[in-house]
Amino acid sequence: MSLEAETKSVVAQFDFTDEQVNQGVKEFIRQMEEGLEKDGTSLSQIPTYVTAVPNGTEKGLYMAVDLGGTNFRVCSIKLNGDSTFNLAYSKVAIPKELMVAKKASDLFAFLAREIKHFLQQHHGDHFEQHSRRRMTSSSPDGYKDEHVFRMGFTFSFPVQQIGINKGYLIRWTKGFDVPDAIGKDVCALLQEEIDKLHLPVKVAALVNDTVGTLMARSYTSPGKTGAILGAIFGTGTNGAYVEKLSKLKKPLAGEYDNSTGEMVINTEWGSFDNQLNVLPNTKWDDALDKSSVNPGVQMYEKRVSGMFLGEILRLVLVDLIKDPKISLFRDENSNSNDWHSTTTIAQNSGIYRQWGLDTSIMSVAAADNTPELSILRQELETVLQIYAPSLEDAQAFKAIANAIGRRAARLSAVAIAAIVLHSGKLSDPAYKDEPIDIGVDGSLVEHYPYFRDMIFEALRAVEGIGEEGAKRIRIGIAKDGSGVGAALIALIAAGMESKSAAATAATGKKTNSQFIEELRSEARSKDIPMFTIKREDSEKAETTTDE
Numbered sequence: 001m002s003l004e005a006e007t008k009s010v011v012a013q014f015d016f017t018d019e020q021v022n023q024g025v026k027e028f029i030r031q032m033e034e035g036l037e038k039d040g041t042s043l044s045q046i047p048t049y050v051t052a053v054p055n056g057t058e059k060g061l062y063m064a065v066d067l068g069g070t071n072f073r074v075c076s077i078k079l080n081g082d083s084t085f086n087l088a089y090s091k092v093a094i095p096k097e098l099m100v101a102k103k104a105s106d107l108f109a110f111l112a113r114e115i116k117h118f119l120q121q122h123h124g125d126h127f128e129q130h131s132r133r134r135m136t137s138s139s140p141d142g143y144k145d146e147h148v149f150r151m152g153f154t155f156s157f158p159v160q161q162i163g164i165n166k167g168y169l170i171r172w173t174k175g176f177d178v179p180d181a182i183g184k185d186v187c188a189l190l191q192e193e194i195d196k197l198h199l200p201v202k203v204a205a206l207v208n209d210t211v212g213t214l215m216a217r218s219y220t221s222p223g224k225t226g227a228i229l230g231a232i233f234g235t236g237t238n239g240a241y242v243e244k245l246s247k248l249k250k251p252l253a254g255e256y257d258n259s260t261g262e263m264v265i266n267t268e269w270g271s272f273d274n275q276l277n278v279l280p281n282t283k284w285d286d287a288l289d290k291s292s293v294n295p296g297v298q299m300y301e302k303r304v305s306g307m308f309l310g311e312i313l314r315l316v317l318v319d320l321i322k323d324p325k326i327s328l329f330r331d332e333n334s335n336s337n338d339w340h341s342t343t344t345i346a347q348n349s350g351i352y353r354q355w356g357l358d359t360s361i362m363s364v365a366a367a368d369n370t371p372e373l374s375i376l377r378q379e380l381e382t383v384l385q386i387y388a389p390s391l392e393d394a395q396a397f398k399a400i401a402n403a404i405g406r407r408a409a410r411l412s413a414v415a416i417a418a419i420v421l422h423s424g425k426l427s428d429p430a431y432k433d434e435p436i437d438i439g440v441d442g443s444l445v446e447h448y449p450y451f452r453d454m455i456f457e458a459l460r461a462v463e464g465i466g467e468e469g470a471k472r473i474r475i476g477i478a479k480d481g482s483g484v485g486a487a488l489i490a491l492i493a494a495g496m497e498s499k500s501a502a503a504t505a506a507t508g509k510k511t512n513s514q515f516i517e518e519l520r521s522e523a524r525s526k527d528i529p530m531f532t533i534k535r536e537d538s539e540k541a542e543t544t545t546d547e
């Protein structure tokens with residue numbers, strides 16, 4: 001078969017039709033409801049114990065750390081009390097060997113050392129004073145609790161949460177595999193290592209990145225109503241949404257404030273349809289899953305998120321390269337090609353290595369609309385060491401990459417549509433003149449060309465949404481959501497700790513949307529910008545793909 005014909009046949013296998021989108025949405029809603037009723041389901045629907053959002057007037061210095069993908073981020077957030085804040089952060093790539101460490105303490109000790117380093121760099125005075133106080137006080141309790149930073153811990157893996165700062169790790173995802181940590185309270189694991197270094201830090205809140213994104217977006221998005229969904233389409237994928245407590249049927253272990261009648265639910269939709277009732281399944285999806293560290297789970301994530309799309313593409317390409325009847329990246333094309341040199345694939349090319357094809361090259365393929373695809377061909381040389389690829393090679397690469405990216409976007413629309421429909425907001429009078437707001441973050445949605453457009457194209461095809469409904473849905477980036485959101489939740493947690501926190505008691509009696517409206521009118525009356533982020537500093541910034 002010619003390369004062109006073979007490409008067409010591969011592309012067709014990644015088609016995800018409107019009909020499949022609709023079937024997917026129905027099944028997603030079914031699995032959402034199942035997850036609200038009992039534990040152990042494919043869609044975990046984890047209660048987060050977050051029942052309200054802050055009102056924007058609080059002041060204080062909070063810390064947030066973020067473990068969940070390629071990098072570990074530490075930040076401190078100074079809330080100014082007028083809806084603005086200042087943020088300082090540092091970011092470090094997580095050493096690969098620690099992602100699969102034997103002992104949980106190896107990984108968590110690394111995190112604690114990074115926190116120490118950050119404190120010394122950005123809050124040296126506080127750190128010094130604390131150390132001095134510690135050394136001079138006669139008892140370990142001699143130094144005061146108020147000198148301790150409250151820290152929100154964004155831990156973006158499935159966790160069975162049983163309280164605002166307590167949760168047991170269910171499973172690792174995104175290539176992490178530290179079996180020793182499974183079933184343990186991740187806040188305690190981190191606190192233990194922090195305490196070994198005598199740092200003035202208390203892990204006050206455990207937050208999934210999607211929950212942080214939802215919080216931060218609610219706080220920032222203009223309009224009377226808050227965001228209904230916070231979603232990540234990055235290295236991994238997941239979403240958190242606001243659910244009515246009355247719909248949450250399974251028993252809740254920990255204590256929570258039920259006065260708002262709502263709770264944020266972490267869906268863990270990466271594991272939607274692990275049983276493959278409706279998910280598409282090509283032979284390459286199957287191969288990817290079988291050789292992953294977690295076969296059989298995160299089946300939706302393995303078709304949608306940045307960590308996996310490049311690997312699916314790589315597996316397809318390797319199959320084509322191996323087939324003697326198909327001339328992909330071979331001399332046959334290059335001899336007659338416009339670059340007049342021999343096509344070669346270096347022996348150490350990432351194409352021959354598991355995970356060796358970074359998804360970011362798919363963005364280049366999608367964005368390159370030059371007639372000779374010269375940008376993509378250059379990228380194939382520099383990133384994948386595939387030298388002098390022909391135009392036909394690049395066209396095949398682009399078509400297959402686009403098909404995988406498009407399927408991912410259409411699958412993403414399944415989750416979004418299901419949550420929009422389940423929320424009933426399209427027919428809720430309170431939302432009549434309001435957008436249905438969704439906060440998103442992650443490399444894919446931020447950098448993959450037309451990702452949101454492709455999501456909308458699929459949303460328009462969903463029964464119950466259609467053209468009109470899709471116009472009312474707004475999908476906006478909530479940058480730094482996980483850091484800022486975690487700090488906001490640490491703040492709520494700090495308020496919960498203190499019985500005298502009257503403000504928190506008041507917040508407990510209002511719904512999310514009431515809070516947001518109050519926050520906004522206050523901001524409007526004072527004529528202050530809703531949300532300003534001033535980066536005081538950033539260090540060790542890496543250019544690696546990350547959420």
Ligand code: BGC
Binds near residue numbers: 210
């Ligand atoms: C994790 C989620 C997380 C998502 C995005 C998934 O692999 O299971 O907890 O929210 O990645 O980071």
